[in-house]
Structures are given as C-alpha cells and as structure tokens.
Amino acid sequence: xxxxxxxxxxxxxxxxxxxxxxxxxxxxxxxxxxxxxxxxxxxxxxxxxxxxxxxxxxxxxxxxxxxxxxxxxxxxxxxxxxxxxxxxxxxxxxxxxxxxxxxxxxxxxxxxxxxxxxxxxxxxxxxxxxxxxxxxxxxxxxxxxxxxxxxxxxxxxxxxxxxxxxxxxxxxxxxxxxxxxxxxxxxxxxxxxxxxxxxxxxxxxxxxxxxxxxxxxxxxxxxxxxxxxxxxxxxxxxxxxxxxxxxxxxxxxxxxxxxxxxxxxxxxxxxxxxxxxxxxxxxxxxxxxxxxxxxxxxxxxxxxxxxxxxxxxxxxxxxxxxxxxxxxxxxxxxxxxxxxxxxxxxxxxxxxx
Numbered sequence: 001x002x003x004x005x006x007x008x009x010x011x012x013x014x015x016x017x018x019x020x021x022x023x024x025x026x027x028x029x030x031x032x033x034x035x036x037x038x039x040x041x042x043x044x045x046x047x048x049x050x051x052x053x054x055x056x057x058x059x060x061x062x063x064x065x066x067x068x069x070x071x072x073x074x075x076x077x078x079x080x081x082x083x084x085x086x087x088x089x090x091x092x093x094x095x096x097x098x099x100x101x102x103x104x105x106x107x108x109x110x111x112x113x114x115x116x117x118x119x120x121x122x123x124x125x126x127x128x129x130x131x132x133x134x135x136x137x138x139x140x141x142x143x144x145x146x147x148x149x150x151x152x153x154x155x156x157x158x159x160x161x162x163x164x165x166x167x168x169x170x171x172x173x174x175x176x177x178x179x180x181x182x183x184x185x186x187x188x189x190x191x192x193x194x195x196x197x198x199x200x201x202x203x204x205x206x207x208x209x210x211x212x213x214x215x216x217x218x219x220x221x222x223x224x225x226x227x228x229x230x231x232x233x234x235x236x237x238x239x240x241x242x243x244x245x246x247x248x249x250x251x252x253x254x255x256x257x258x259x260x261x262x263x264x265x266x267x268x269x270x271x272x273x274x275x276x277x278x279x280x281x282x283x284x285x286x287x288x289x290x291x292x293x294x295x296x297x298x299x300x301x302x303x304x305x306x307x308x309x310x311x312x313x314x315x316x317x318x319x320x321x322x323x324x325x326x327x328x329x330x331x332x333x334x335x336x337x338x339x340x341x342x343x344x345x346x347x348x349x350x351x352x353x
Contacts, residue, residue, distance in 0.1 A: 021199045023192070040184060044177035052176035054288065059183040060244045061284040063190050065268040066277065067237025070194060072266075073275030074203070075230035076210030077125055079137040082265045084144035085235045087257025089114040089242025091148065091155045094163040094252050103166035103247055107186075111239035117144075118235020119228050126224040129213075141259050148254035160253035163246040179248055186244060187281075190237060195277050197233075206230055207275075267320060271327050273334030282335045290323060291316040 014020040024030040043055060068082045093110035097103045121140040128136055148155045155161055166173040166182060173179045197203040208216040209226050217223055246252040264287055272283025294316050302309035331338055 062281040064241030066280040067234040071234035075206045081137045081141035083261030084141045085238035086242040089239030090246030093243030107243040110243040114239025115236035119232040122231025125227040273336030276336040279336040294319040
C-alpha cells in the first residue's frame, strides 16, 4: 500500500495554518482521546491493585520516555544516561520533600533540578554527535550512579531514602486508585506540553537540527542553544517521571537506575515510534507488559514441555531484546507508524492500494 501519512475525509478543508497544526486533526481523534482518558479515570471502579499499578507505571515510564523522545526523536541526539536522570529526579523529589516542602510542589521542583543537571551534561552535545555523544552520555550514567552511592546527604547512600506520600489539603494519595489520578494529571500536562512544543518555533527548530544541522545553521538556528535545550527538556521529563516513581514506591534506591533502565527507555521510543508523542506511551506499555505476557506464555508452554519452566526468566529478558531487533528490522518507525498505516487503509478502502 502506498503510504499516506494522514488522509482526510472529503470536505475536511484546512483554511489556516493554525487549523493545519492543531493537536487533534479530526473530531473522531479528539473523541477517541477523551474516551480513552475517561476509561483510565474510571479504571479504579472496575479493576484491582495489579491493573492499576500497571497503569501507573505505564504513565510514569511514558512521561520519562516522552522526554527521551524529545531528545532523540525530535532533535536527533542520543542519550544512554536517561535512566540515571530518572533516578536523579526520584532522589531530588524525596530530598526536597524531606525539607518540609509539599510533595506536589517537590515533584516539579525535582524536574527543574534534573533539568539543570541534564543541561550541564548536555553541554558536550554542542560539539559531539553520533558515537562520541553516545559515549559522553554513557559517562553521565556512570557519574550519576557513583553520585547516588556516595552522596549520603542527598540519596541516603547505599541505604536509599524514603519518599513521603503525596497529599493535597489532607487528601492522601496513598493507594493505587488515588495515585493513578496524580499520574494521569501529569501524563495529560506533559503530553499536551510536548504536543504544543512541536507546533512552536522552538519545536520546529529542534526538528530542523535533527533533519540537517548544516541547513539549520544556515537558516540562523543556534545549534548549541537547541542541542543543550533538548537535553534540558529531556531531563525535566525524566525528573518528573522519576519523582512520581519514587513517591509511588515510597522508597528510592540507587539499584533501580542502572544502564539497563536507560536501554529500556531507548527501547520504548524505538518500539513506540521516534518523534511521536503518543508513541512514547505505546512503547512504555509494550516494554512493561511484554515480559509479563512472555511469562504467561512460557508458563502455559511449560505444561507441555516442563523443561521450559527453568528458562522462564531468560525468556522474559530475551523478549525485550528480540522485540528491539525485530522492530528495527521490520518496523523501524514503530507502533505508531503501523497504526497510521492501518487507519489510512481503513479510510481509503477500497482504494487503499
């Protein structure tokens, strides 16, 4: 089928630039998003703790993956230290809250602190690219891991630190059902923020830096400014996600923010779709749920072949790596691209080829 990015039904005319750059392109798309949000908001009425915890983690990882998508998908930079920035946000929010500042204020402050740290590490991005930039960001991962282990005053060192429960006017977000709404609020805020960023002059400048940096520089775009800015924005979202993660668990430990987490974030945006806002959430859901689906599959298969039961853990770990390879080979533009192809085929039927 010939690829049609966004076919419109007959009579759907756009007569202004603002209408052409609107976030939701059709009425059905707007209604689908509203229905999806309503279903998530009503989830505590129908589902128990396990499903709600998965929804919370998808939202948290989706926010952090969205930040990496701004850096990698929109600006063309790469980062192998996103997991460490995620951890810094968790520690920063716990540290701020321990100073008597309300958790709901500590979360955005942690994002700002992480943004400042990310911009410092992003300074080499003004001069480096490709493999050299990847190595530089890998260094940031190990530097921050070492910082987590040594800065007892900030992280509690090897013992970790407690993260207080979020509350608003006495209303405690101390259950999965309640915390889901806090995460949903930040998901809406951050995703709308990035969707609007892509429509602004700065957002188009980031894309220009990604597409061809020489052409962007000739057009007057400050490459240094926008490369460092993209690291700052990426780290801000990682900090917000990390802060929500820390207060959800109630305890923050450095062991959970290793290079493996950074690779998982990269997998989320590759599988979801580079440069796609909604793809970040799809990728987060895929990476989070795939190992669990493979465990169920392996357990079912073990009833027929008992020897498989001993390799269930290996199958779970292998499934993520295999998914990355398969998507890179078969669907490099991610789940969002496949969904757009299916939607275009439906709209153009019977002339979809």
